[in-house]
Amino acid sequence: MxxxxxxxxxxxxxxxxxxxxxxxxxxxxxxxxxxxxxxxxxxxxxxxxxxxxxxxxxxxxxxxxxxxxxxxxxxxxxxxxxxxxxxxxxxxxRFQPITVDQPSPEEAIQILYGLRDRYEAHHRVKITDEAIVEAVKLSDRYIPDRFLPDKAIDLIDEAGSKVRLHTYTIPPNLKELESRLDDIRMEKDSAVQSQEFEKAAALRDTEQKIREELDITKNQWKEKQGRTDSEVTPEDIAQVVASWTGIPVSKLKEEETERLMNMESILHERLIGQDEAVKSVSRAVRRSRAGLKDPKRPIGSFIFLGPTGVGKTELARALAEAMFGDENAVIRIDMSEYMEKHSTSRLVGAPPGYVGYEEGGQLTEKVRRKPYSVVLLDEIEKAHPEVFNILLQVLEDGRLTDSKGRVVDFRNTLIIMTSNVGADQIRRNSTLGFTAAIDSGADYTNMKDKVMGELKKSFRPEFLNRIDEVIVFHSLEQKHIAEIVTLMSEELRKRLREYDVDFVLTDKAKEFLAKEGYDPAFGARPLRRAIQKHIEDRLSEELLTGGVSKGDSLLIDENNGELTVVKNGNISTESES
CATH class of the missing domain: 3.40.50.300 (P-loop containing nucleotide triphosphate hydrolases)
Incomplete structure (x- = not known):
């Protein structure tokens, strides 16, 4: 009792x-x-x-x-x-304590076999053996904060209700018959009102036939609803897990397979050059999605090194957009905020008794909410060394315990760390690749060796040993800057669409901007400033004064070291300052 x-x-x-x-x-x-x-x-x-x-x-x-x-x-x-x-x-x-441990996956499968009849009777569906095995396997791997068999039972329950609800959806042919019946009734009423009785009689016969066909179709649909021939399959279980966690565990569809195989070209749409980095992260994503990655570790952990402005942070954003459709889906932690030793605790949450204990950690809370994400730790050399002690367990075991004792799962995150370690030496030594006269291959190898040496001085061996791959980015060449001009002008074009204004850059104008914005020591950022100075400043003045109005199309060209803007046949010249 x-x-x-x-x-x-x-x-x-x-x-x-x-x-x-x-x-x-x-x-x-x-x-x-x-x-x-x-x-x-x-x-x-x-x-x-x-x-x-x-x-x-x-x-x-x-x-x-x-x-x-x-x-x-x-x-x-x-x-x-x-x-x-x-x-x-x-x-x-007065009580003898008996600890009841979580059952093993094999025991959980047997428990679900015993409960299957109840859920089949409740949802009026058939639950396959494969669905039960998949529910236990996926819940054990992707839902770490709950226990078996409870989480597997919930998966079976929700998948059963989902399959059952699909059978209640009115089939398209039934909707079409109902629509046709309504149209004929209206047409018949109109014919009676206009005293076209022969037409009304013909429409009445048609209405009768459609009604009979509708009744037969409706009865067949209701009969099908009453049967329990709908099956809960492993794919249904995978879809429920994906909706709970945001982790795509369902079978790869053809278009997604194609997208994964073309991941490099998708990333290169936003990132110019840096083939090694793009290939490495693409391989990690494919390995994870195919289900072959180590289940106890993150999808991948990378350190991006190299000169400033070559696309280290941009690659993380491009990867988030390729994986989730939104570049803001990246979990970004600016490590310059963790320069003091006491600020380290903010990553996992303040300890009991300190201000902010109830708020949770900056890193752990975000990953708990979005377990499938790109984690960007920007400018890691700026952080206090104690931060890297916290990251050791994340990189090796894919787990981190927050201040409240909850274990946060990092096994479905892609961890990217960026750093400018060695950048001072790169700037000081022209033989590291910032002069066009030197062979670029030997130049890159020299730069990589120097930067790796600096990295080993800055970080402990136990931290570096847990990183999957350290990637040194190439310094940008003149040809790369010319391609980046096109990308940055597209961004400006998107902003101008709000004003219904469009522009076209000629090849000469692109060459002019690439030349003005090329500084090997600073990467692509000088180009952004050149576009801002030569195009954005001028267009903003024209928009404010009414020189450029809604619906205008502009042609931006270069003439004698100056940019010219052609609008409706009128030429205005921007003098170089």
Whole structure:
């Protein structure tokens, strides 16, 4: 028999009423003699009914438990047992604690086989053996904050209801028949009103035929609803897991396979050059999506090194856009905010007793909410060395415990760290690749060796040893800058669409901007400033003064070291300053 403490306490208005109810229950159990009392959430006994000095439920039950008049089984969690039951040593002594561990995946599968009939009868669907195995496997791997068999049962339950709801969807042919019937009724009524009785009679016969066909189709659909031939398949389970966690675990569709195989070209639409970096992250994503990555580690962990402005952060944004359709889907942590030792705790949350304890960690909370994401740790050399001690477990085991003791799963994240380590040496030494006269291959190898040497000085071996790959970005050449001009002008074109203004850059104008914006030591950022100075500033003035109006199309060209803007046949010249 189950004792519901909430029902026993409910409605007790006067002192002694609760005790009287509990005493009657105990007397009934004693008289029956063959009842085992089950109390779910055993910790609710502590303090139940004990207001203003009255005896609570636990103290009422203690004598009967000690004398053996009650056979009682209680269920509670380890945390609540420690918090409530262990504080009352007399009550704890009257119960023998038995720890019930989470069943193994094999045991969970057998439990689900036993429950299958109930869920099949409830949802009126057939649950296949493969779906049960998939529910246990996927829940064990992708839902870490809950336990078997509960999370696998919930997957089966939700997948069953989803499949069942699909059978309630009105089929398209039924909707079409209903629509045709409505049209013919309206046409018939119109014919009667205009006294076209022969036409109305013909329409009446057509209406009768369609109604009969509609009734047959509707009966077939209802009969199909009543049958249990709908099946819950592994793909249904995978779709539910994907909707819960945001992790794509369903089978690869043809268009997604094509996109994964073309990941390099997709990333190169936003990032010019840097073939090694693009290939490395693309391989990691493909390995993860195909299900061949190490299940105990993150999808991939990379350190991007190299000169400033060559696309290290841009690659992380491009990858987020390629994977999720939104470049803002990246979880970005600016490591310059963690320069002091005490700020390190912000990653996992402030310890108890400190301000911000309830808020959670900057890193752990974001990954808990979005377990499938790109994590960008920008400018890691700016952070305090203690930060890297926190990251050791993330990189090796894909897990991190936050300040509240919750284990956060990083196994479905792609971790990218960017750094400018060695950039000072790169700028000082022209032989590292910033002069066009040197061979670019030897130049890159020289730069890479120097930067890797600086990296080993800056970070501990146990941290570097856990990184999947360290990628040194190439310095940008003149030809790369010319391609980046096209990308940046497209961004400006998108902004101008708000004003319904368009422009075209001639090849000469692109060459002019590429030359003005090329500085090997600073990458692509000088180009952004050149476009800002030569185009954006001029167009903003024209928009404010009315020189450029809605619907205008502009041609931007170069003439004698100056940019010219041609609009509706009028030429205005921008002089170089």
């Amino acid at each position: 189950t004792l519901d403490m909430g029902s026993v306490v409910a409605g007790t208005k006067y002192r002694g009423e609760f005790e009287d109810r509990l005493k009657k229950i105990m007397d009934e159990i004693r008289q029956a003699g063959n009842i085992i009392l089950f109390i779910d959430e055993l910790h609710t006994l502590i303090g139940a009914g004990g207001a203003e000095g009255a005896i609570d439920a636990s103290n009422i039950l203690k004598p009967s438990l000690a004398r053996g008049e009650l056979q009682c089984i209680g269920a509670t969690t380890l945390d609540e047992y420690r918090k409530y039951i262990e504080k009352d040593a007399a009550l704890e002594r």
